[in-house]
Amino acid sequence: MKRFVFATNNAHKLEEIRRILGDKIEILSLSDIGCHSDIPETADTLEGNALIKARFVDSHYHVPCFADDTGLEVEALGGLPGVHTARYAYPDRHDPEANTAKLLNALKEKDNRRARFRTVIALIDNGEEHLFEGVVNGLIAPEKRGTQGFGYDPVFIPEGFDKTFAELGEDIKNTVSHRARASEALALYLASIGEA
Ligand code: IMP
Numbered sequence: 001m002k003r004f005v006f007a008t009n010n011a012h013k014l015e016e017i018r019r020i021l022g023d024k025i026e027i028l029s030l031s032d033i034g035c036h037s038d039i040p041e042t043a044d045t046l047e048g049n050a051l052i053k054a055r056f057v058d059s060h061y062h063v064p065c066f067a068d069d070t071g072l073e074v075e076a077l078g079g080l081p082g083v084h085t086a087r088y089a090y091p092d093r094h095d096p097e098a099n100t101a102k103l104l105n106a107l108k109e110k111d112n113r114r115a116r117f118r119t120v121i122a123l124i125d126n127g128e129e130h131l132f133e134g135v136v137n138g139l140i141a142p143e144k145r146g147t148q149g150f151g152y153d154p155v156f157i158p159e160g161f162d163k164t165f166a167e168l169g170e171d172i173k174n175t176v177s178h179r180a181r182a183s184e185a186l187a188l189y190l191a192s193i194g195e196a
């Protein structure tokens with residue numbers, strides 16, 4: 001069975017990708033290969049950060065690997081917070097409550113509330129780099145709604161729905177989400193080359 005390292009220790013992401021890729025591929029986490037480094041994400045694009053993480057694993061561990069990076073891109077803010085999504089409110093820490101409060105405040109006077117979540121996955125296999133993308137378009141709600149999910153879920157209403165991700169819940173979210181779509185693009189590629 002082909003093995004890939006997914007450059008994360010996030011149990012939820014590992015479970016999601018294992019479900020999408022099926023049982024023909026074994027997915028290992030960073031801790032499974034003894035990698036406990038905090039890989040710095042210093043690029044100014046999602047693609048750049050996904051590649052930094054995948055290249056780190058490739059160069060130190062020499063195993064087929066992939067890494068992801070996600071951003072919320074808000075049209076009226078010129079694509080921000082984008083690559084700064086996790087640390088939008090405070091550059092040195094991840095504070096989801098402060099992040100959503102800052103976003104709602106930034107859009108207070110704006111009519112255009114269009115936004116999208118975008119996930120990029122960088123794969124390195126046999127020394128070749130490949131990028132996959134998943135996007136979900138939507139709107140930023142006027143206020144937080146719902147209790148499920150994480151991060152910006154209480155303020156993101158995906159296209160085709162009138163509820164936020166936090167109201168819709170995980171099962172519905174997984175049918176349309178940016179991360180699911182990027183993972184499906186990766187799965188299709190691996191299937192096309194006979195690896196999944
Ligand atoms: P990461 O690249 O997956 O770590 O995502 C960066 C940041 O984007 C996270 O810290 C969250 O704030 C936000 N984010 C990513 N995916 C989601 C999602 O599915 N719902 C809500 N927020 C998300």
